[in-house]
Amino acid sequence: METAEFLAASRLVIVAGKGGVGKTTVSATLAMAAARSGLAVQLLEIEGKSGLSSLFGREALAYDDAELAPGIRGRTITPDEALLDYLKAHGLSRVSKRLVSSGALEIVATAAPGIRDILVLGKVKQLEQERSADLLVLDAPAAGHAITFLLAARALLDTVGVGPINAQARDVLELLTDPARCQVMLVTLPEETPVNELIDTAYHLEDRVGVSLGPVVVNGVVAELPGLDTDPEAAAEAGGVSLRPGEAESMRAAAAFRAERRELQVEQVARLSSALPLPQIHLPFLFGPDLGSAELGTLTDAFTAGITALETVSGP
Amino acid sequence: MPEATREATPLLDLVDTASVLVCCGSGGVGKTTTAAVIALEAARRGRRAAVVTIDPARRLANAMGLEALSNEPSQVQGDWPGELWALMLDTKRTFDSLVAAHAGDEAQTQRILANRFYQNISGALSGTQEYMATEKLYELHHERDFDLVVVDTPPSRHALDFLDAPRRLTRFLDHRLYRILMAPTRGAMKAVSVAAQAFVRTLTKVVGGEVFDDAITFFTAFDGMEKGFKQRAEAVMGLLADEGTSFVLIASPRRDTVAEADYFASKLAEEGIDVSALVVNRMHPRFGEGLAEAAAARAETLAGTPLGDHYANLADFRLAASGEEQHLADLTAKVAPAPVVRVPMLSTDVHDLAGLAAVADHLFAAAGQG
Numbered sequence: 132m133e134t135a136e137f138l139a140a141s142r143l144v145i146v147a148g149k150g151g152v153g154k155t156t157v158s159a160t161l162a163m164a165a166a167r168s169g170l171a172v173q174l175l176e177i178e179g180k181s182g183l184s185s186l187f188g189r190e191a192l193a194y195d196d197a198e199l200a201p202g203i204r205g206r207t208i209t210p211d212e213a214l215l216d217y218l219k220a221h222g223l224s225r226v227s228k229r230l231v232s233s234g235a236l237e238i239v240a241t242a243a244p245g246i247r248d249i250l251v252l253g254k255v256k257q258l259e260q261e262r263s264a265d266l267l268v269l270d271a272p273a274a275g276h277a278i279t280f281l282l283a284a285r286a287l288l289d290t291v292g293v294g295p296i297n298a299q300a301r302d303v304l305e306l307l308t309d310p311a312r313c314q315v316m317l318v319t320l321p322e323e324t325p326v327n328e329l330i331d332t333a334y335h336l337e338d339r340v341g342v343s344l345g346p347v348v349v350n351g352v353v354a355e356l357p358g359l360d361t362d363p364e365a366a367a368e369a370g371g372v373s374l375r376p377g378e379a380e381s382m383r384a385a386a387a388f389r390a391e392r393r394e395l396q397v398e399q400v401a402r403l404s405s406a407l408p409l410p411q412i413h414l415p416f417l418f419g420p421d422l423g424s425a426e427l428g429t430l431t432d433a434f435t436a437g438i439t440a441l442e443t444v445s446g447p
Numbered sequence: 448m449p450e451a452t453r454e455a456t457p458l459l460d461l462v463d464t465a466s467v468l469v470c471c472g473s474g475g476v477g478k479t480t481t482a483a484v485i486a487l488e489a490a491r492r493g494r495r496a497a498v499v500t501i502d503p504a505r506r507l508a509n510a511m512g513l514e515a516l517s518n519e520p521s522q523v524q525g526d527w528p529g530e531l532w533a534l535m536l537d538t539k540r541t542f543d544s545l546v547a548a549h550a551g552d553e554a555q556t557q558r559i560l561a562n563r564f565y566q567n568i569s570g571a572l573s574g575t576q577e578y579m580a581t582e583k584l585y586e587l588h589h590e591r592d593f594d595l596v597v598v599d600t601p602p603s604r605h606a607l608d609f610l611d612a613p614r615r616l617t618r619f620l621d622h623r624l625y626r627i628l629m630a631p632t633r634g635a636m637k638a639v640s641v642a643a644q645a646f647v648r649t650l651t652k653v654v655g656g657e658v659f660d661d662a663i664t665f666f667t668a669f670d671g672m673e674k675g676f677k678q679r680a681e682a683v684m685g686l687l688a689d690e691g692t693s694f695v696l697i698a699s700p701r702r703d704t705v706a707e708a709d710y711f712a713s714k715l716a717e718e719g720i721d722v723s724a725l726v727v728n729r730m731h732p733r734f735g736e737g738l739a740e741a742a743a744a745r746a747e748t749l750a751g752t753p754l755g756d757h758y759a760n761l762a763d764f765r766l767a768a769s770g771e772e773q774h775l776a777d778l779t780a781k782v783a784p785a786p787v788v789r790v791p792m793l794s795t796d797v798h799d800l801a802g803l804a805a806v807a808d809h810l811f812a813a814a815g816q817g
Contacts, residue, residue, distance in 0.1 A: 151473065151475025151703075151704065152475065155703075323796040325475070358752065358753030358755060359753070363754065363757045366754040369753070369754075370749065370753075377735065378735065381734040382734075382757040382760070382761060384732075386760055388734070389760055389763075389764075391794050395794060418763040418764070418770075420702065420770025420773055
């Protein structure tokens with residue numbers, strides 16, 4: 132499938148997964164792939180330091196837009212600032228500063244949890260409606276909050292029966308459940324616990340929020356090296372190369388380690404495929420210590436190749 | 448599973464002497480497993496130990512031979528001289544018990560538990576999970592008489608909410624807006640300024656009136672309980688600052704998780720708390736003594752041959768191992784003189800007690816610490 136066609140299938144992609152699976156890296160990779168295919172992308176992070184900007188070698192993101200790379204802009208969204216925007220838009224700017232500075236937001240957020248999430252998602256919805264970019268990529272909150280975050284709209288409709296927050300929640304829910312406008316891309320590692328959690332999250336999101344799920348990104352897949360099947364001593368002899376003392380043992384141990392890791396990963400990927408009928412995009416495990424533009428390039432190549440290999444027109 | 452023969456290490460010393468061990472770190476670094484392994488080791492060394500987990504994954508319960516974990520400690524059966532108990536924090540139930548303990552009577556408890564605003568707070572107020580984790584810790588330490596309580600902290604974005612959590616609720620109860628809300632029911636409506644009334648009206652416009660009705664009902668029901676809550680919160684904070692309480696920082700050697708751990712270490716230092724040990728899980732093994740660059744150069748020369756793949760593989764793992772040490776350098780310096788325990792990447796998740804014991808052999812191995 133063409134990258135551009137695939138990525139233009141919905142205007143907002145929410146990248147979600149538990150902490151430590153590389154959600155932020157995948158968000159940046161998706162943005163890069165889209166920018167390469169000519170789309171104007173806006174990357175959105177939600178308060179806190181996701182490290183998104185450092186992947187592009189830039190300063191931390193602010194509430195205002197900043198360019199991260201050609202074709203990619205980025206910004207952060209905080210509930211407090213989203214609330215100010217919201218109040219201004221509703222003619223309540225006079226009290227808005229006080230509302231935030233007095234810490235009243237904390238009380239309000241307690242009175243109806245999910246208000247923070249709705250304020251943030253409401254801002255995302257506004258950006259989506261303004262068509263502020265061809266593709267919006269939202270790096271969702273980490274640590275298993277994805278479900279709560281995305282369920283906030285549904286939950287708030289029950290808590291807050293009337294008023295502007297209720298209207299906002301309705302709008303957000305409409306956005307989340309319209310596949311032409313929004314899809315959720317789940318990220319996992321090819322390991323037992325993350326795969327279990329991803330499967331649970333996927334069913335929850337489909338059943339309880341009604342969002343449309345794009346392909347699953349499996350991050351950190353160790354690449355196969357077919358030559359490792361040959362014993363190092365035999366390989367050296369065949370190549371007419373002599374090994375240093377102890378080198379063959381190191382090679383054997385390293386080959387066994389890689390084979391074992393790969394076997395476990397293949398098993399988990401297979402389990403994921405059978406439990407969750409969604410296409411998968413695999414990104415390679417990066418052995419090196421750095422994660423900058425060169426590495427982002429490698430991941431983007433793999434991501435684009437993964438999209439090209441997809442058969443169904445399911446969108447991101 | 449009797450006591451394993453071990454050489455003395457600083458971490459083992461903590462297992463023998465601490466009364467509370469708080470495991471902190473970001474999500475996905477093996478914090479829950481490490482906490483369980485520490486508690487198991489204490490039981491094997493004759494102590495009465497409990498581990499409190501936050502992780503809802505059932506795997507740990509099953510690994511300890513339990514159907515599931517509940518909010519009350521369950522004893523893990525095993526052949527060791529001490530005792531091992533495990534529980535999984537249920538934030539709402541813990542909060543409910545706290546309310547029941549401080550309420551004047553059963554009717555007050557029921558009024559609060561039935562209130563929608565309370566249900567929201569107990570489930571979702573930011574920091575509530577952290578608060579209840581410390582509350583549970585206090586209960587186990589003081590009321591259940593455990594020698595050692597190991598607690599796995601929530602993978603909070605605001606990393607050290609945990610340290611401050613008990614105070615958050617009391618701050619919440621002290622909030623000016625709360626007093627504004629309470630004023631009418633205290634018959635002091637006339638004292639509420641016009642500005643404050645406008646403020647409440649605005650809020651009502653934004654979130655709808657029923658939210659406020661719920662809140663007022665809650666605060667009315669809660670009236671008189673603040674003092675007990677505050678005293679308890681102070682006692683819990685006292686336990687965290689006690690010298691028998693130690694903090695173990697758990698990380699994995701990836702750049703982002705090291706950065707998180709580094710942030711944690713700084714925050715603990717700001718609070719005047721020393722890190723007692725740093726545990727780094729999932730370290731890549733190093734194969735051979737050579738440099739990654741040398742192997743990579745050989746791999747390039749021999750590209751396309753099986754031997755080239757072997758060199759590429761060596762280069763990959765050497766690059767990973769040296770990169771990890773590079774990431775850890777600043778952090779180990781920052782937590783010095785705390786010992787750093789490196790646990791290798793294990794090939795499987797832990798599925799049973801033998802699996803936990805295998806991790807213990809790495810965690811308490813004398814080699815590789817320093």
